[in-house]
Amino acid sequence: MRTQGAYLDGRQQQALLAWARQAIARAVHAGDGAAGGSLPDEPVFREKRAAFVTLTRNGRLRGCIGTLLAVESLGDSVRHNALNAALRDPRFAPLAAAELPEIRIEISVLDAPAPLVYRDSEDLLSQLQAERPGLILEADGHRATFLPQVWAQLPEARDFLSALCRKAGLPMDAWQDSGLCYRRYAVQCFREKQ
Structure with a gap:
């Protein structure tokens, strides 16, 4: 992105x-x-x-x-x-x-975050693995986000989504429910030199 x-x-x-x-x-x-x-x-x-x-x-x-x-x-x-x-x-x-x-x-x-439209959990995994965006998860009053940099620690889409669900206070396998809403975003990231 x-x-x-x-x-x-x-x-x-x-x-x-x-x-x-x-x-x-x-x-x-x-x-x-x-x-x-x-x-x-x-x-x-x-x-x-x-x-x-x-x-x-x-x-x-x-x-x-x-x-x-x-x-x-x-x-x-x-x-x-x-x-x-x-x-x-x-x-x-x-x-x-x-x-x-x-x-x-x-x-x-x-x-600005944009809705992530997906057909099913496999399509969701495929899109995320290819793009590796920042992601916001929202469901039933729960919300959490991971910046794109988190992909460095969680390079597999399944692990990324499971950890995001846990951060939102949901069961780790909740991402498989097609009723969850996701928004993706890109960032420009920069840091101080060591």
């Missing part, structure tokens, strides 16, 4: 990564998430775009929070999600200042 919206070049990617790091650093050192510094005055940073911010420490997940719908500017979305990943991911304690030098930031800028 190709990404929609403005493509971010290397300079713009670095500006967003620095923006996220500054917000996190201010929050863990000074106790606030006010924007420090500024983004370049470019239209791409003012576009309404959804984004996820993922934090890793020594190659292991340390926080990941994002939005699936474009409700605020890309700059604001990255700042808010960086702060939430660092301080409010319920799976982790808030990031301590001592951890900051070891944290690596990854940003995923999402396209």
Whole structure:
């Protein structure tokens, strides 16, 4: 899948990564998430775009929070999600200042999700295995998503869907039910260098 919206070049990617790091650093050192510094005055940073911010420490997940719908500017979305990943991911304690030098930031800028239409479970598996998109599962008040990067850990479509069902609070084989709704999306993903 190709990404929609403005493509971010290397300079713009670095500006967003620095923006996220500054917000996190201010929050863990000074106790606030006010924007420090500024983004370049470019239209791409003012576009309404959804984004996820993922934090890793020594190659292991340390926080990941994002939005699936474009409700605020890309700059604001990255700042808010960086702060939430660092301080409010319920799976982790808030990031301590001592951890900051070891944290690596990854940003995923999402396209608008589109419905995934499939005939049966085999067609679903086939489409997902070929495309490897980001995927949102929705059913009976349950919802979960995996970014496309999760395919690196779960390269088989059956395993990917089973884990997504578990994340949504559904039985791991619930993906075989043709009544589930899926939406797929692409991302532009970039990260800090090691």
